Amino acid sequence: MQEMIESIEKITNILQFDNDPQVAKEEEYKPQIKKILVTEEMVVDYVQVSGDDNLIHVNDEAAKEAGFAEGKIAHGTLLTGLAFSAIAELHGHHLDITHVEVFFKRPVYVGKEAEIEVVKSPSEQEGIEKFDFKIKSEAKNRMKLSSEGSVSYKVKNENCDSQNLKRTLMIGWIAKETVENLNGVAVTHLAIDFIDTALNDERPTSTKEEEAIDHKMASQRTNFKGFYGDGLQIYSGFYVLSNPAWRKRD
Incomplete structure (x- = not known):
């Protein structure tokens, strides 16, 4: 419980933008x-809260040996958390995350600027708002797409920041499990559904089921579910691990 509380305090600081928040009121579907x-400080702090100390995030030489030409890369889940933070700043804090899907196209190197584009997209479900996001970063002297995805939210009459920060931590903890599979491996595709239940300060445990896949940029898919100690399920989803072809993309 104390671990969750301390982690929320730290990740709140990590996911802050320097500029003043501006809530989008006009042209809500405009990017x-x-x-x-x-x-580097941001990445080191994220290592502490997520536990994901994969060497590709903390050691230049190890990252280069793994195929990342410019050295250390930021966690994809850290960048996804920044997208969540941008959505909250731009569109309000009453949105409760229900579904996340993100595709990681290229790495974002530590020390580079990330550009996060958020746009509200039409939702066919009543009471649900959906946002698409793209994250770009400099590669070979020009901005290239690093990741893109979507987030669905249930609209509530209360501040949802605390619940969403817990979900952000859970996503980081899930990605951390890839370190246990193979150091130097990156996640290329992540999807997670959160069951609509109030989250407490307990760190959930996950069950995993792995399956091999045949894809140019990926080698393995892992399906997972998350539970509290009393057996209550709180999420389910999958992540896909990269192969060398993805890591050598420029």
């Missing part, structure tokens, strides 16, 4: 952009 420098 909004936030920019942030991905610093």
